[in-house]
Amino acid sequence: MSDHFLFMSAPFWGHVFPSLAVAEELVHRGHHVTFVTGAEMADAVRSVGADFLRYESAFEGVDMYRLMTEAEPNAIPMTLYDEGMSMLRSVEEHVGKDVPDLVAYDIATSLNVGRVLAASWSRPAMTVIPLFASNGRFSTMQSVLDPDSAQVSAPPPRFSEQMELFGLGALVPRLAELLVSRGITEPVDDFLSGPEDFNLVCLPRAFQYAGDTFDERFAFVGPCLGKRRGLGEWTPPGSGHPVVLISLGTVFNRQLSFFRTFVRAFTDVPVHVVISLGKGVDPDVLRPLPPNVEVHRWVPHHAVLEHARALVTHGGTGSVMEALHAGCPVLVMPLSRDAQVTGRRIAELGLGRMVQPEEVTATTLRRHVLDIISDDAITRQVRQMQRATVEAGGALRAADETERFLRRTRRH
Structure with a gap:
């Protein structure tokens, strides 16, 4: 049917x-x-x-x-x-x-x-x-x-109380009128809570x-991952170095200073870094690049994460879930309030670390990533969470x- x-x-x-x-x-x-x-x-x-x-x-x-x-x-x-x-x-x-x-x-x-x-x-x-x-x-x-x-x-809190928390109490009567106009007779709090x-x-x-x-x-x-068509292909490097994926998602990807810090952090370091920019930054402004760093507007994250030893992310839940599904530890640099919540969960479950944006320098970023890659306890916890994520x-x-x-x- x-x-x-x-x-x-x-x-x-x-x-x-x-x-x-x-x-x-x-x-x-x-x-x-x-x-x-x-x-x-x-x-x-x-x-x-x-x-x-x-x-x-x-x-x-x-x-x-x-x-x-x-x-x-x-x-x-x-x-x-x-x-x-x-x-x-x-x-x-x-x-x-x-x-x-x-x-x-x-x-x-x-x-x-x-x-x-x-x-x-x-x-x-x-x-x-x-x-x-x-x-x-x-x-x-x-x-x-x-x-x-x-x-x-x-x-x-009831729905109207939630609206008050955001200073949106004036919306409640408008929503009540909306319900009535659609033939819904329940009070706003009963219907929307x-x-x-x-x-x-x-x-x-x-x-x-x-x-x-x-x-x-x-x-x-x-995570419900789907096919993600139109993002191109990616092939792992032949160097054998650990792969690190860096992405700030599609909202927080205009921070050129962060991307320049990422490049400096891993210049001449034995890791292979893949930076996904989205529409936020023109890749040309980051060039010339060291041979172990590649930059893309779009790259299929799932293909990179299958080989990655760490993801550096702004803390979007989708990015974090995709990494854990692939068995990849996470370093969260939270760029929003909800990302703070995700980063805290990553840290308390031993799946990676969280570093505040104001603390990020080339030195601190490099140290955190290399520590995550070499931390056996994080690796064990991530493998357990990977099983739970796939079995879901x-x-x-x-x-x-x-x-x-x-x-x-x-x-x-």
């Missing part, structure tokens, strides 16, 4: 990739998938056989680094609200009578608009969570605002904070769980 799945995500690669991998597997099984995201993702969506539905993203053309590091604390949630409303308009204009059987929305990027759409259609909804999940014992939001208070001892009945978490349970406290509503499927099941299990959830909803 073929079903229609609607996926929703803002156009951030770290959020789109996991959902896209699940969508690809569902398409492979004969289902119809519509994927709602920004224009930049059109080719990637179409390449997996899903229907691409564009919405006008509030993030298109925005300097995300400045937004995340210099803007007022409520700027991102307010932008997410605008983002969600734009998604909602595009979907409602497009769907017509072809109402999807299930709505799968990215937890971090659409402010529960997926839940609103599903309820207005009397359809089930689920979330795709490409970062740490939250429950009554651990709060991702609290961990970002105040890392010391991430472990929750009191009942988690708490998790969905089903949630795909793109981490292994062993990496999740308070992982053993999450109930059957959460499926910890590990990835996109195949995620598709299984998604189909199973839809079948359960039809029986009730």
Whole structure:
């Protein structure tokens, strides 16, 4: 039986990739998938056989680094609200009578608009969570605002209380009006608080904070990696030196000073360094390069990580998961608040280290990387986590769980 799945995500690669991998597997099984995201993702969506539905993203053309590091604390949630409303308009204009059987929305990027759409259609909804999940014992939001208070001892805050934390209390009446306009009679707090009945978490349970406290509503499927087409190929060097991959992701990749420090750190050092720049920095500004350093705008990380002995990263959950899936230790240089939470988890589980950006020099970076490569205890811990990450099941299990959830909803 073929079903229609609607996926929703803002156009951030770290959020789109996991959902896209699940969508690809569902398409492979004969289902119809519509994927709602920004224009930049059109080719990637179409390449997996899903229907691409564009919405006008509030993030298109925005300097995300400045937004995340210099803007007022409520700027991102307010932008997410605008983002969600734009998604909602595009979907409602497009769907017509072809109402999807299930709505799968990215937890971090659409402010529960997926839940609103599903309820207005009397359809089930689920979330795709490409970062740490939250429950009554651990709060991702609290961990970002105040890392010391991430472990929750009191009942988690209601939706309106969360909005107040970000100075967004004025949004609550607007959301209440939205619910009424879609025929939803529940109060905002009752409707928008708490998790969905089903949630795909793109981490292994062993990496999740308070992982053993999450109930059957959460499926910890590990990283959903997909094919990642269009990134080219990579061949390991013939030198035999340990390979180190360096990437600051797609948001924090405009920091030329960091990339120059990376090159200086490993000049004439017996390691082979692969630096992935994305669109942030022109590779030519880093040349000439020493023979043991190569620089690319785009490189298939999975191909490099299969051979790498260390990943240096800004701390994006997707990058960290991809490294652990390949059995590669991690050095986190956190460039955002949520990356601090990820870096702390890496350090406390013995999977690598965290170094604060202000502490990074060529000398300290070189020391940390060489120590990680030679640390047998880190190697052992990473191998254990690699097993947990692979055994979590990835996109195949995620598709299984998604189909199973839809079948359960039809029986009730």
